[in-house]
Amino acid sequence: MSTDPSAAAPVLLALAGLAPSEQETARISEAFAAQYQAMQELYAVADARYEEPALIFRARP
Amino acid sequence: MTAPTTYEPTLDGAARALRAGTVTSVELTRRCLDAAEAHDDELGVFLARFDDRALAAAEAADAALAAGDDLGPLHGIPLGIKDIITTTEAPTTAQSLILDRAWGPAIGDAPVAARLRAAGAVFVGKATTMEFAIGRPDESKPFPIPRNPWNPLTWPGGSSSGTGAGVAAGMFLGGLGTDTGGSIRIPAAFCGISGLMPTFGRVPKSGCVPLGYSLDHIGPMARAVRDCAHMLQVLAGHDPSDACCADEPVPDYGGALTGDLTGVRIGVDTLTRSIATDTDPSVPGLLEAAVRVLAERGADIVEVELPYYREMVTADMVTLTAEAMAYHATDLRARWDDYFAGTRAIVASGALYSAADYVQAQRVRRVAQKALAELYRDVDLVLTPTCSIGAPALDDLDSLIGGPRGTAMHTGYWDSVGNPVLSLPMGFTADGLPLGMQLAGRPFDEATVLRAGDAYQQDTDWHLRTPEGYGS
Numbered sequence: 001m002s003t004d005p006s007a008a009a010p011v012l013l014a015l016a017g018l019a020p021s022e023q024e025t026a027r028i029s030e031a032f033a034a035q036y037q038a039m040q041e042l043y044a045v046a047d048a049r050y051e052e053p054a055l056i057f058r059a060r061p
Numbered sequence: 062m063t064a065p066t067t068y069e070p071t072l073d074g075a076a077r078a079l080r081a082g083t084v085t086s087v088e089l090t091r092r093c094l095d096a097a098e099a100h101d102d103e104l105g106v107f108l109a110r111f112d113d114r115a116l117a118a119a120e121a122a123d124a125a126l127a128a129g130d131d132l133g134p135l136h137g138i139p140l141g142i143k144d145i146i147t148t149t150e151a152p153t154t155a156q157s158l159i160l161d162r163a164w165g166p167a168i169g170d171a172p173v174a175a176r177l178r179a180a181g182a183v184f185v186g187k188a189t190t191m192e193f194a195i196g197r198p199d200e201s202k203p204f205p206i207p208r209n210p211w212n213p214l215t216w217p218g219g220s221s222s223g224t225g226a227g228v229a230a231g232m233f234l235g236g237l238g239t240d241t242g243g244s245i246r247i248p249a250a251f252c253g254i255s256g257l258m259p260t261f262g263r264v265p266k267s268g269c270v271p272l273g274y275s276l277d278h279i280g281p282m283a284r285a286v287r288d289c290a291h292m293l294q295v296l297a298g299h300d301p302s303d304a305c306c307a308d309e310p311v312p313d314y315g316g317a318l319t320g321d322l323t324g325v326r327i328g329v330d331t332l333t334r335s336i337a338t339d340t341d342p343s344v345p346g347l348l349e350a351a352v353r354v355l356a357e358r359g360a361d362i363v364e365v366e367l368p369y370y371r372e373m374v375t376a377d378m379v380t381l382t383a384e385a386m387a388y389h390a391t392d393l394r395a396r397w398d399d400y401f402a403g404t405r406a407i408v409a410s411g412a413l414y415s416a417a418d419y420v421q422a423q424r425v426r427r428v429a430q431k432a433l434a435e436l437y438r439d440v441d442l443v444l445t446p447t448c449s450i451g452a453p454a455l456d457d458l459d460s461l462i463g464g465p466r467g468t469a470m471h472t473g474y475w476d477s478v479g480n481p482v483l484s485l486p487m488g489f490t491a492d493g494l495p496l497g498m499q500l501a502g503r504p505f506d507e508a509t510v511l512r513a514g515d516a517y518q519q520d521t522d523w524h525l526r527t528p529e530g531y532g533s
Contacts, residue, residue, distance in 0.1 A: 016412035053423030
């Protein structure tokens with residue numbers, strides 16, 4: 001099984017119900033390869049190990 | 062040809078002239094409408110103009126001022142509103158075929174528009190944007206292409222493109238922009254004006270088409286920092302319609318503009334250590350000169366390095382695209398071809414991140430906020446370039462937006478952490494294109510940011526320069 005993010009991108013776009021052209025899919029997939037690597041760096045931030053996310057939720061709407 | 066003004070060509074200068082009786086609101090408004098009539102076909106600033114209503118509002122402002130009913134510095138001042146913010150004058154379009162034209166009228170004035178109107182401002186029109194405040198211009202769609210008055214072959218920046226170009230070209234004296242990854246500060250830098258991204262939550266964002274729910278900021282754009290202070294005074298403050306809006310006291314921003322920076326400690330980060338990027342040869346020298354001006358005004362200068370720089374740029378993009386994808390998913394599935402090509406490509410990338418990726422981005426945002434708070438124990442402000450390049454050619458945007466030159470825009474970091482940031486002009490490239498610098502402060506300390514920016518502008522005139530053939 002491929003772990004190449006640019007190979008996964010077309011599948012993920014299709015799963016999301018999106019229908020870009022072949023050319024657009026190629027561009028989005030190519031860009032995602034770099035974006036994926038940058039995203040992995042966020043998991044490497046040691047100080048985030050016990051950090052809470054910056055999300056808002058209130059019991060009263 | 063419009064006669065030269067007898068007052069400083071800023072919102073503040075016009076406000077003072079109004080009170081001195083040397084100009085009327087009707088004259089200010091006509092001057093803006095004349096500039097729009099002369100240049101809007103070329104510059105693509107407006108999606109809608111409200112000439113008759115603006116002139117009627119200006120007449121009412123003049124009458125009120127004559128009767129001694131003075132609502133403050135915005136009274137009778139012509140403003141432009143980015144067309145992702147609702148007003149009662151016209152449907153909001155977000156420069157898109159997609160947005161339901163009934164959405165804006167159902168809201169009426171967004172809280173920010175209502176506050177400006179209550180302060181006596183005159184709305185001359187709705188300004189162009191990138192579709193839904195993201196992407197790039199698309200000639201295949203029936204909307205104007207925004208152009209930069211400093212060189213109409215170049216981009217005015219985005220996404221608050223029309224507000225930036227319109228201020229620079231004298232079509233209004235100030236306006237509203239929004240900032241999710243740099244959309245106030247990039248056009249401010251490229252158009253040679255000032256623009257303030259307030260602290261996240263300082264200004265209510267309800268009535269604004271969302272891009273990134275946890276990143277969106279509404280803020281002022283105008284020639285002078287003092288103008289931005291006048292606008293923020295009216296815009297800031299809690300509103301329960303926005304769950305993110307903070308119930309924080311609003312200080313006297315005008316009173317903070319003392320010109321004196323004694324005791325203010327400014328950390329300078331040129332960002333050359335954090336990221337490899339194109340840099341215009343003029344940038345290093347202009348930054349050094351700007352630092353000297355601030356030091357001469359009393360500031361202490363130290364070198365700093367922003368913590369988690371690359372991570373916050375990534376967090377901005379992950380968060381923005383994921384939140385935008387949630388908003389747009391249904392329409393993207395049904396009407397892909399109706400979106401601008403640049404908009405749909407960026408928003409669709411939000412479908413590629415996992416839910417865990419999104420949450421991890423929010424965890425690292427907290428980490429970076431805490432590290433930055435530590436840095437701000439030692440300094441009051443951080444100074445960086447806004448962009449390392451001048452406005453790019455409109456036919457070269459692929460390399461900038463989502464391309465390799467994108468790292469030349471140093472704005473996304475601050476959206477991720479939420480601090481207030483001002484972009485103000487610091488000079489020009491050899492080709493005559495404006496360059497800007499950023500001053501960033503502690504959360505909710507816009508007063509110090511504005512104080513430093515105004516002190517700089519008391520000794521420089523970059524913000525008063527106008528592109529040849531446009532403006533005052």
